[in-house]
Amino acid sequence: MRVSGTTTQIPSSMNTPAIPSVVPQLSDPSGWVDLYGDYLYNYALMRLKDAPMAEDAVQETFLAALKARQTFAGRSSEKTWMVGILKHKIIDQFRKNKRESTYTEESLPFEREGLFLEDGEWAGHWKPQCKPTAWGDTPLTTIEQQEFWKVFQHCFDKLPDRLASVFSLRELEEMESADICKVLEITETNLWVVLHRARMHLRRCLEVKWLSSATPANK
């Protein structure tokens, strides 16, 4: 409602001489490190899981922001604008780093546990003790959500780096599969396997760590 009110007022103000304050202004770059440094570093660290790489990404973000200062259109807040730049820098880091990724990785807890029967007439089906338990249908309350993210963070940290990076590109940045394959130079089949492992791990980890203890009433 309020939006339509302001839009109708715009034409009248456009006739008056331009007000300088309308021009989007960035804050003084010398304050950027204190304002956004930690925030951007956290964002990068979450994805890259490597402190020097995260620092590099933040540094490159600030330098790119300095260069692109004039192009800042003010469509988003300064912070959002910087996060937008950082996202590209993180992808660059992934691209640089891909040579180090190997496909032979340590197995995940759910894989060591073995969720599925290996032989017998039911081979390939869930082990009775590993069948997914009921999670309840009610939406999460705010407190449950806080608890959920705490456990999620814990489970996410347990993912090996490469799985975590693929998962965050896919599910957090919501990048298309084909683009991720290009950036990380992996085949699509490989991508599916990696994402499947990450999802299986997260689901099992959440089930064991969070739901079993937090919501006994749902069982």
Added chain:
Amino acid sequence: MKTLFTSVKHLFVLFLFKLVPPCNEATMLVSRSFDTKLSFKERFQLKCHLLICAACNRFSKQIHFLQKIIHEHGHLHVHTHDEETPLRATLSDEARKRLKNEVSSRL
């Protein structure tokens, strides 16, 4: 009589499950359906499996739930941190100094 009934039932259920891919393949299909379009055959197989398998049905619902909550709220808790949540890590003093020098040297 009862044992005969249970063994017939067991055989019938086993027969049904032989018609569809096993659970480990079905879970892979559920996961893959998020990343690509499954072929008609795969979709059909998955549907049939989910019809008769309560465990995988639950699995599928949970994976969808996870996907949904991550897409809806993930940015608040995972990528970015809102003001109330304390940051998990901060820049080291050394890194902060280096960054400030880099920025000010280019002003």
